[in-house]
Amino acid sequence: MTLSDNETTRRAFARLPRRQRDELTAAIRGGLSRREFLTYAGAAGMTAATAGQMFLGARAAQADTPAQGGTVRCALSDYGTDTMDPQLFSSTGDFTRGRAHFNNLVQLDESLTPQPELAEAFEANADATEWTFRLREGVTFHDGSPMTADDVVWSMNRHIGEETASKAKVLFSDVKEWRKVDNTTVKAELSAPNSDLASILGTFHFKVLKEGESNFANPLGTGPYRMAEYEPGIRSIHTRNEDYWREPPKPDQIELFAIADDSARLSALMSGDAEMVTNLDPKAVPMVQNTDGVTVWSVPSGSYTCIICMTNTGPGSDPNFVLGLKHLLNRDRTLAFSQGGMGTIGNDQPINAAYAEYSEGITQRAFDPDKAKHFLQKSGVTSAEIQVPNFGEDMVLLLQQEAKQAGFDLQVKKVPSDGYWSSVWMKTPLHVSDWFMRPTANIMMSLAFAPDAKWNESQWINERFGQLLKEDRATTDRGLKAELHREMQQLVTDEAGVLIPSHRNIVDGISERITGLTRNPLGSLGGCEWPEFVALKA
Structure with a gap:
C-alpha cells in the first residue's frame, strides 16, 4: 500500500479546529459510526462529501495515535564504522545511532531550515564572521550531569585544526575557534564569512559530547536513547532516556542491525522481523505497494x-x-x-x-x-x-x-x-x-x-x-x-x-504499524531523524 492513500482526508481533518478534531477522534474511539456522523453533520449543514472526508480523516488520525512502549527494529543496508565517535561517522548506520544517542546545537526540519535544538537561539553578526549560540538550560547527559558551555566548546573544537580526524573538517575550514562567553552562551569565530554555518551544525557529525570524552564504545550523550547493547558491525540496542530534555520517545527501545543483501532485508520487512528497512530495492517497490501491512516511504531528494x-x-x-x-x-x-x-x-x-x-x-x-x-x-x-x-x-x-x-x-x-x-x-x-x-x-x-x-x-x-x-x-x-x-x-x-x-528518491520500506516518520530528504527514513519521533501505532 502507499502512504498517499489517505492524504486528502487527513488534510481535510487537519483543517478543523483543534477542539473539534479531539472531540471527533474521541467519539470514533468510543464507537461512533460513519452513518451516525453523517447524520449529525448533515443536520449541521455539512455536505455528505465533506463530512465523509472529515470522518475518514478522523479515523486515520485515531489509527495513527502512537502507542507507549514496544520495540522498533530497523534493518540497515550498512552498519557503518565500529565507533560511536561522531567525527568519524560515514554512513546511514552511524548517522542513525548518532541521532539516537546525541543532539546537535541545531536541528534541520523537513524544509532543511535550521531550528533550535541544544541551542535555544542563534544568530550571526552582519557579515557572518561570528555566530552566537544561547544554550538551552536543564539539559543533562545520560549520567545525569548537566550539559555546559564547556562541553559544547570542546565538542565543536574537535573538528578544527590540522590534526583533527573529523570527516567533516572541511565544513569548519573557516572556523578559527569556539569559545565560551558565559555559562549559557558560546561563540564561533570565523576567519571568513559563512552564511551556512547554522545549516552545517545540523548535519550528522556535529554532536555535543561530554568534555574530555574518550570512551567511544558508549560515550555520554544527551539524546533520546541510552546505549544498552553495542556489538560493532552487528547490532546496537538503545533504551528510552526517561530523563530526556524534550518529551521522551514512545518506544521502550529501538534495535539497529545491518542486512547488506537487498532480498534478505526485504524479507525482514515482509515477515515482520523489522518494522523499518533502509534503501529499498526499486525492483521490490511494486511488491511492497501491493502487500497489506507494509508500505513504501519515498521522499524526493x-x-x-x-x-x-x-x-x-x-x-x-x-x-x-x-x-x-x-x-x-x-x-x-x-x-x-x-x-x-x-x-x-x-x-x-x-x-x-x-x-x-x-x-x-x-x-x-x-x-x-x-x-x-x-x-x-x-x-x-x-x-x-x-x-x-x-x-x-x-x-x-x-x-x-x-x-x-x-x-x-x-x-x-x-x-x-x-x-x-x-x-x-x-x-x-x-x-x-x-x-x-x-x-x-x-x-x-x-x-x-x-x-x-x-x-x-x-x-x-x-x-x-x-x-x-x-x-x-x-x-x-x-x-x-x-x-x-x-x-x-x-x-x-x-x-x-x-x-x-x-x-x-530516498526509498525505504516500513510497516504500517509505524507512525511519526518525517520527510527530511537528507537520508534514509527521514534523514536518519526518526529515532526521536517514530512510534508504533496504538
Missing part, C-alpha cells in the same frame, strides 16, 4: 549513486577517458531500470532541483555513443576495470552494455560490501560511490569537491572551484549566489571525475 574515476591515476587522469564514459551514460534508461523511475535525470554534478541553489542553465549531457567513442579513442584506453559492491550494480552493468557497443571493454568486478569503504573506495581507479543530499549546495560541494576535502573521491583539484565555494559562503546576495553556483555546477559537470546518471 538530491541523493545519488555515482561512478568514480580517480583523476590522480590512470585511466581517469586523462580527461578524454572521463568524457568518453560520461557520454556513454544512458541516463533515462538508468533511471528507469536501476531506480524504477523514482528520481530525476543527473548531469554529472550533485546539485539537482531538490536544492534551492540548482542552476537550470546548464546544458544536459546527452547519451551519445559516437562522441563517447571519439573521446575514448583519443585517450588511447581500450579497456578498464570497475569495482562495484551490492549497490550501483545495475548502473554499472548498463554502462558496460553501452561500452561494448562503442567497442570499449569495461570489465566489472563485483566485490563484497563488507569493508568496501575502507579497502576499495578512493583506493582503486574506477569504483562506485553513494551520497545522501546535504542541506545546502555549498555543503554538498564542499564535502565532495573542495580541493582539501577528505571525501574528494575523484581527487579532482580545482583551485578556482575552491575560491567559488568561499565567495558563496561570504554573501547573502541571491543574484550573486546564483552566478557562483552556476559556475561551480558547470565546472563539476565538465571536469570532475564523477559520473552521475541520475538522482534518486
Whole structure:
C-alpha cells in the first residue's frame, strides 16, 4: 500500500479546529459510526462529501495515535564504522545511532531550515564572521550531569585544526575557534564569512559530547536513547532516556542491525522481523505497494549513486577517458531500470532541483555513443576495470552494455560490501560511490569537491572551484549566489571525475504499524531523524 492513500482526508481533518478534531477522534474511539456522523453533520449543514472526508480523516488520525512502549527494529543496508565517535561517522548506520544517542546545537526540519535544538537561539553578526549560540538550560547527559558551555566548546573544537580526524573538517575550514562567553552562551569565530554555518551544525557529525570524552564504545550523550547493547558491525540496542530534555520517545527501545543483501532485508520487512528497512530495492517497490501491512516511504531528494574515476591515476587522469564514459551514460534508461523511475535525470554534478541553489542553465549531457567513442579513442584506453559492491550494480552493468557497443571493454568486478569503504573506495581507479543530499549546495560541494576535502573521491583539484565555494559562503546576495553556483555546477559537470546518471528518491520500506516518520530528504527514513519521533501505532 502507499502512504498517499489517505492524504486528502487527513488534510481535510487537519483543517478543523483543534477542539473539534479531539472531540471527533474521541467519539470514533468510543464507537461512533460513519452513518451516525453523517447524520449529525448533515443536520449541521455539512455536505455528505465533506463530512465523509472529515470522518475518514478522523479515523486515520485515531489509527495513527502512537502507542507507549514496544520495540522498533530497523534493518540497515550498512552498519557503518565500529565507533560511536561522531567525527568519524560515514554512513546511514552511524548517522542513525548518532541521532539516537546525541543532539546537535541545531536541528534541520523537513524544509532543511535550521531550528533550535541544544541551542535555544542563534544568530550571526552582519557579515557572518561570528555566530552566537544561547544554550538551552536543564539539559543533562545520560549520567545525569548537566550539559555546559564547556562541553559544547570542546565538542565543536574537535573538528578544527590540522590534526583533527573529523570527516567533516572541511565544513569548519573557516572556523578559527569556539569559545565560551558565559555559562549559557558560546561563540564561533570565523576567519571568513559563512552564511551556512547554522545549516552545517545540523548535519550528522556535529554532536555535543561530554568534555574530555574518550570512551567511544558508549560515550555520554544527551539524546533520546541510552546505549544498552553495542556489538560493532552487528547490532546496537538503545533504551528510552526517561530523563530526556524534550518529551521522551514512545518506544521502550529501538534495535539497529545491518542486512547488506537487498532480498534478505526485504524479507525482514515482509515477515515482520523489522518494522523499518533502509534503501529499498526499486525492483521490490511494486511488491511492497501491493502487500497489506507494509508500505513504501519515498521522499524526493538530491541523493545519488555515482561512478568514480580517480583523476590522480590512470585511466581517469586523462580527461578524454572521463568524457568518453560520461557520454556513454544512458541516463533515462538508468533511471528507469536501476531506480524504477523514482528520481530525476543527473548531469554529472550533485546539485539537482531538490536544492534551492540548482542552476537550470546548464546544458544536459546527452547519451551519445559516437562522441563517447571519439573521446575514448583519443585517450588511447581500450579497456578498464570497475569495482562495484551490492549497490550501483545495475548502473554499472548498463554502462558496460553501452561500452561494448562503442567497442570499449569495461570489465566489472563485483566485490563484497563488507569493508568496501575502507579497502576499495578512493583506493582503486574506477569504483562506485553513494551520497545522501546535504542541506545546502555549498555543503554538498564542499564535502565532495573542495580541493582539501577528505571525501574528494575523484581527487579532482580545482583551485578556482575552491575560491567559488568561499565567495558563496561570504554573501547573502541571491543574484550573486546564483552566478557562483552556476559556475561551480558547470565546472563539476565538465571536469570532475564523477559520473552521475541520475538522482534518486530516498526509498525505504516500513510497516504500517509505524507512525511519526518525517520527510527530511537528507537520508534514509527521514534523514536518519526518526529515532526521536517514530512510534508504533496504538
